[in-house]
Amino acid sequence: MNILVLGNGFDLALGLPTKYTDFLEFVEDFQKLVDGCSPFVPGEGEFDSTRLIDVIDDSRYQERLRREYKNSNILEQIKSVPREEHELNCVLEDFWYCVRENSWIAYFTKRLKNKNGNWIDLEAEVRDVIQQLSSATYKFVRYPDPLKELSDKTPNIFGMLRKYDGLYNIMQQLDTSSEITVKEEAYLFFKAALRDDFRRFVCALEIYLDTFVRYWAKTSPRSLPKVINGLYSLRVLSFNYTDYYNVLKGQKMSEDNTCFVHGQLRYREKRKNNTMKQVVEASNVIIGFEDDDTKSEEMGLVYYKKYFQRITKGTGRAYLNWFNEYHINSNTKIRESEDTIKQLAARCPNHVYIFGHSMDPSDKEIFKDILLREPNDTQVTIYYHDEEAHERIIANLIAIIGKDRLIEKTHRHGIQDADIKIVPQSDDQS
Numbered sequence: 001m002n003i004l005v006l007g008n009g010f011d012l013a014l015g016l017p018t019k020y021t022d023f024l025e026f027v028e029d030f031q032k033l034v035d036g037c038s039p040f041v042p043g044e045g046e047f048d049s050t051r052l053i054d055v056i057d058d059s060r061y062q063e064r065l066r067r068e069y070k071n072s073n074i075l076e077q078i079k080s081v082p083r084e085e086h087e088l089n090c091v092l093e094d095f096w097y098c099v100r101e102n103s104w105i106a107y108f109t110k111r112l113k114n115k116n117g118n119w120i121d122l123e124a125e126v127r128d129v130i131q132q133l134s135s136a137t138y139k140f141v142r143y144p145d146p147l148k149e150l151s152d153k154t155p156n157i158f159g160m161l162r163k164y165d166g167l168y169n170i171m172q173q174l175d176t177s178s179e180i181t182v183k184e185e186a187y188l189f190f191k192a193a194l195r196d197d198f199r200r201f202v203c204a205l206e207i208y209l210d211t212f213v214r215y216w217a218k219t220s221p222r223s224l225p226k227v228i229n230g231l232y233s234l235r236v237l238s239f240n241y242t243d244y245y246n247v248l249k250g251q252k253m254s255e256d257n258t259c260f261v262h263g264q265l266r267y268r269e270k271r272k273n274n275t276m277k278q279v280v281e282a283s284n285v286i287i288g289f290e291d292d293d294t295k296s297e298e299m300g301l302v303y304y305k306k307y308f309q310r311i312t313k314g315t316g317r318a319y320l321n322w323f324n325e326y327h328i329n330s331n332t333k334i335r336e337s338e339d340t341i342k343q344l345a346a347r348c349p350n351h352v353y354i355f356g357h358s359m360d361p362s363d364k365e366i367f368k369d370i371l372l373r374e375p376n377d378t379q380v381t382i383y384y385h386d387e388e389a390h391e392r393i394i395a396n397l398i399a400i401i402g403k404d405r406l407i408e409k410t411h412r413h414g415i416q417d418a419d420i421k422i423v424p425q426s427d428d429q430s
Contacts, residue, residue, distance in 0.1 A: 003322065003353070006240055007240070008357075009357065009358075009385060011242055013385075021119060023205055024108055024109055024120070027109070027208075029069040030095065033055070033056075034047075039052040047093055047100075049089040052092055080218070091207060094267075094276050099201075102197050102200055103162070103194065104201040107171075111125055122287070123288065126289055127289035127291065131295075133299065134293070134296040134301055135295060136176045138179070138181075139182070140184040156186045157174065159190075161190055200280055203279065206266075209242060227355070227426070228353065228355055228383075235256075240262075241262065245258075261315065261366060267279060286310060289362060290365070291305075352370055359400065371401055379419060379420075380419065380421070381420075394422065
């Protein structure tokens with residue numbers, strides 16, 4: 001049995017807008033669209049998706065919208081969502097529910113603009129916010145109203161969360177070098193609101209990928225990259241939330257052949273019989289960070305750690321059974337017939353192919369299971385897109401297993417291939 005490990009580079013190779021920057025630009029343009037046509041019920045302020053659809057369908061607006069918006073495909077992506085049984089209406093209303101007054105989305109957008117809109121490491125941004133909040137020293141006091149200021153000299157900075165660029169301004173004003181006097185109720189309110197916004201942000205990303213990108217992807221033909229199209233007898237270990245590999249292979253996804261380490265898109269499935277609040281709570285999409293600092297746990301901010309989300313959302317464990325299957329089989333070889341040994345060997349993961357993943361150390365615990373597993377009879381082939389990606393992969397591998405182990409595992413042993421091969425996507429067609 002062979003295993004194919006997929007990162008977001010796989011979806012990008014298919015021409016899909018699945019980068020965090022793609023999502024943030026879509027959100028920014030969507031909010032401009034809403035601001036421009038004001039699709040709200042007069043006197044009530046409720047979001048009216050029908051009004052928004054009327055503007056999208058009006059040809060008089062379409063050229064102007066395409067010129068003004070960063071995402072040139074936003075109209076096509078929205079219009080690709082089916083309208084049967086009011087699906088498009090529901091998607092637009094749910095998306096607005098998730099992105100409106102969302103402090104995390106506003107923070108990411110501000111950070112992206114500060115970097116000239118080129119690229120953002122979103123999970124690193126989450127880590128920096130949580131680490132800054134955790135590293136501050138607080139003196140908690142009790143006052144009746146958690147949102148009012150303690151005094152003119154001691155403002156409640158956490159009360160700014162719902163203001164324009166609230167989270168960004170809080171991070172700018174949070175002085176971690178001195179003790180911060182804050183109402184305990186205000187901090188608890190802030191922490192709960194921040195987590196609620198984060199869950200809505202995650203669900204917004206899930207809606208974006210599960211509807212706007214999914215339906216738009218069907219409007220033009222796509223095929224698997226040649227470098228992995230010829231691989232067979234694969235189980236898929238995916239760091240993506242999407243499942244385009246099985247779709248393009250024309251095979252049904254099951255828990256036996258596919259493991260989603262960071263969760264799987266389930267918005268369309270869950271929305272059929274649940275309220276939007278229930279959908280947000282039921283999402284198993286994981287976005288977070290890993291580090292060895294325990295301060296976030298002590299400050300009640302452990303929710304943003306990937307390991308915590310994997311535990312609470314129950315994702316990404318099936319691949320361990322694939323490897324355990326090998327260990328059990330290897331121990332039985334001396335007791336089985338030759339035919340049985342061949343059958344067992346056919347099920348063993350004897351080659352791991354990694355495509356579209358930078359080998360980021362934030363996923364080091366998973367990659368250690370693959371790269372350092374014993375007994376050492378599994379070859380690993382890592383594909384890279386360009387020379388910059390090649391260098392980044394090597395640097396990340398050193399961070400995961402160390403320089404000496406990497407040199408050892410990438411070195412050929414006589415006629416035996418190296419345990420780890422790092423090859424360009426264009427040259428290896430096996």
